[in-house]
Amino acid sequence: MASRSGATAAHHIVALDEPANPWFTWDYVRDNSGDLQEALQQHVVLTVETIVIGLLIAFPLAILAHRYRLLAGPVLATTGALYTVPSLALFAFLAPYTGLTQRTVLIGLVMYALLILVRNILAGLEGVPPDVKEAAEGMGYSWSRMLWKIELPVALPAVMAGVRVATVSTVALVTVGVIVGYGGLGGLMLRGFQNNFYRAEIVTASVLTIALGLAFDVLLAWATRAVTPWSRNTARRSLVARLRGSSEEAAA
Amino acid sequence: MNLLGDAFVWLNDPLNWSGKQGVPFLTYEHLYISFFAVLIAAAVSVPTALALGHTGRGGGLTVVVSNVSRAIPTLALLTIFAATSIGFGNRATIIALAVFAVPPLLTNTYVGIRSVDRDIVEAGRGMGLSERSVLLRVELPLAVPLIAAGFRTAAVQVVATATLAALVGGGGLGRIITDGFGQQDRPQILAGGLLVALLALVTELALALVQRRVTPGEQRRRLPFPGRRAADPADGSDDPDAGPGAGGGAEERSVSVS
Numbered sequence: 314m315a316s317r318s319g320a321t322a323a324h325h326i327v328a329l330d331e332p333a334n335p336w337f338t339w340d341y342v343r344d345n346s347g348d349l350q351e352a353l354q355q356h357v358v359l360t361v362e363t364i365v366i367g368l369l370i371a372f373p374l375a376i377l378a379h380r381y382r383l384l385a386g387p388v389l390a391t392t393g394a395l396y397t398v399p400s401l402a403l404f405a406f407l408a409p410y411t412g413l414t415q416r417t418v419l420i421g422l423v424m425y426a427l428l429i430l431v432r433n434i435l436a437g438l439e440g441v442p443p444d445v446k447e448a449a450e451g452m453g454y455s456w457s458r459m460l461w462k463i464e465l466p467v468a469l470p471a472v473m474a475g476v477r478v479a480t481v482s483t484v485a486l487v488t489v490g491v492i493v494g495y496g497g498l499g500g501l502m503l504r505g506f507q508n509n510f511y512r513a514e515i516v517t518a519s520v521l522t523i524a525l526g527l528a529f530d531v532l533l534a535w536a537t538r539a540v541t542p543w544s545r546n547t548a549r550r551s552l553v554a555r556l557r558g559s560s561e562e563a564a565a
Numbered sequence: 566m567n568l569l570g571d572a573f574v575w576l577n578d579p580l581n582w583s584g585k586q587g588v589p590f591l592t593y594e595h596l597y598i599s600f601f602a603v604l605i606a607a608a609v610s611v612p613t614a615l616a617l618g619h620t621g622r623g624g625g626l627t628v629v630v631s632n633v634s635r636a637i638p639t640l641a642l643l644t645i646f647a648a649t650s651i652g653f654g655n656r657a658t659i660i661a662l663a664v665f666a667v668p669p670l671l672t673n674t675y676v677g678i679r680s681v682d683r684d685i686v687e688a689g690r691g692m693g694l695s696e697r698s699v700l701l702r703v704e705l706p707l708a709v710p711l712i713a714a715g716f717r718t719a720a721v722q723v724v725a726t727a728t729l730a731a732l733v734g735g736g737g738l739g740r741i742i743t744d745g746f747g748q749q750d751r752p753q754i755l756a757g758g759l760l761v762a763l764l765a766l767v768t769e770l771a772l773a774l775v776q777r778r779v780t781p782g783e784q785r786r787r788l789p790f791p792g793r794r795a796a797d798p799a800d801g802s803d804d805p806d807a808g809p810g811a812g813g814g815a816e817e818r819s820v821s822v823s
């Protein structure tokens with residue numbers, strides 16, 4: 314009986330305390346700075362690893378598909394099919410084999426990043442104007458020299474656009490890794506949810522994740538400008554063209 | 566391979582096909598959540614995009630919306646909505662998923678309207694059509710293929726993302742996976758993954774067929790049909806009509822998987 318009334322009392326306190334579940338407090342940030350730092354670090358590491366490994370796989374694939382036209386269909390179809398698989402399902406396929414490890418999350422993330430990267434690198438390579446290539450051929454450029462000196466530099470803006478989209482998507486996607494215990498800031502979101510809807514925890518982790526994605530995006534935008542100085546003065550495109558362009562850059 | 570066999574044993578167990586935890590009910594719940602999420606998103610974004618597209622204003626807004634949405638993790642919205650007075654469960658899930666269905670619908674509808682040949686629009690005006698009629702009887706019908714592409718992207722994305730609802734106490738096929746992880750039941754995890762992947766692929770194919778039906782002859786050949794889209798990546802760049810469809814298809818789904 315006593316415990317029962319205790320439970321009701323506890324209920325009352327919860328009810329009274331309800332306003333005291335603020336969406337954000339600096340107290341939370343201060344008291345949990347260790348956890349936040351750890352989660353943020355895991356998030357950053359997973360994202361950077363994903364993009365680096367993704368690029369290491371995507372470049373050879375895209376160059377192969379570019380060189381041997383017959384391969385383009387299968388390469389893009391495979392990466393595209395991987396992309397249709399929902400992330401939770403992908404981790405479900407991997408986890409029974411690779412275990413509840415950070416590597417499981419990494420493999421899944423790389424698979425998703427591949428589609429964006431391969432498509433963009435390939436679109437960049439295919440986007441070299443034919444007269445430029447003819448001129449290079451006329452000057453006696455070999456296939457490999459054409460690739461290194463003409464095609465890859467011309468493709469660079471498209472590649473960087475792909476890296477930006479892939480990075481921002483990966484930052485958001487890392488959170489799903491929570492299902493195998495390595496979700497970076499996603500771990501804190503779920504912990505906040507399970508911890509009686511601890512709003513400050515959920516919101517802090519969410520805001521940090523979005524900020525991280527945008528920070529990566531800004532950094533990569535600067536990097537793009539740094540590595541493609543020639544594209545700085547290109548004419549402004551119309552809004553509709555930009556809309557089309559952004560979806561093409563992302564997926565073409 | 567033994568594990569895969571066990572997953573099929575799980576799928577063949579009649580116990581897993583009955584009741585509120587059974588595959589049929591969870592599939593129904595999954596589709597129900599997805600349907601309402603897309604419906605709400607469409608109710609908000611299609612009229613908005615029609616108005617913006619017709620007046621030619623707000624293009625910047627649609628760019629911003631689709632770019633920002635890519636950075637928002639689904640899990641963040643799911644947990645945030647669950648912590649509001651809406652409470653956790655299917656209602657919070659539907660609202661969270663609707664937010665992610667807005668960008669592809671908004672972008673595709675806007676671009677669809679803007680891509681209509683200005684001469685045709687002027688001809689409509691010349692015939693004395695009111696602005697409303699120009700929008701509803703000239704621009705809208707011509708934009709239908711692109712709007713359909715937007716619906717397909719949004720729906721496939723929502724069906725894929727609805728899986729995550731199970732992480733925050735929602736229903737749907739994701740339950741099988743999360744319960745599997747909870748019970749360390751590896752065959753069940755794998756079986757759940759197979760079911761979810763299958764549902765996503767079936768949705769993609771079904772809506773690709775719908776999109777094909779509503780797209781008239783000439784553009785149809787250039788449609789981002791599964792396989793076809795993949796076969797020719799340059800497709801979007803020279804065809805304004807296939808562009809955003811093909812683009813939206815993959816770009817927006819980057820959000821979906823989160």
